[in-house]
Amino acid sequence: DTGVSQNPRHKITKRGQNVTFRCDPISEHNRLYWYRQTLGQGPEFLTYFQNEAQLEKSRLLSDRFSAERPKGSFSTLEIQRTEQGDSAMYLCASSRRRQANTEAFFGQGTRLTVV
């Protein structure tokens, strides 16, 4: 399968625990995005990488959230001291830089439940 891969698919954690999610983008894609989606809402932008450089972070991303893409390939999103409000679907997407069209392909997401 050459699509975007996310692991784990589901994560249940106790409030206050740390969690880490992984995203493996499509291999030739240099752009990688993280989004968060809650029920009834569209995906909310969290952060964006071009290669290994994190070029933008949303103001929604508190200091408990950190993302890395150390070699410009896979990425990890870590949430420290999880809160119930962090429960959501975390989506990763990747795209290849083109001049005009930046279609993004999404992974199936990691569903986080904080209890």
Add this chain to the structure above:
Amino acid sequence: RKEVEQDPGPFNVPEGATVAFNCTYSNSASQSFFWYRQDCRKEPKLLMSVYSSGNEDGRFTAQLNRASQYISLLIRDSKLSDSATYLCVVNTNGGATNKLIFGTGTLLAVQP
């Protein structure tokens, strides 16, 4: 004001109906526009890009009005399989910034 606004619906239409979705965006510097489709508990998938001249793909027609900062999607001859959430997406790229901003989505339910 949200950067991308859509009517959340739901739109309940009979099979064969024509349905139109509208979307407005606030950033006049936005350069690329898309409609994504999201089935229940699945990831969003690209339905079609939206070009300045308008474009059509089978039963689907997308239009862009840059002056009004308005995007539309028209679905003709609705099928049961069209039932999904349709997400309006705007790419605010410029300089180092390149991010896709999603609307809340419009839920379409096509009834037999």
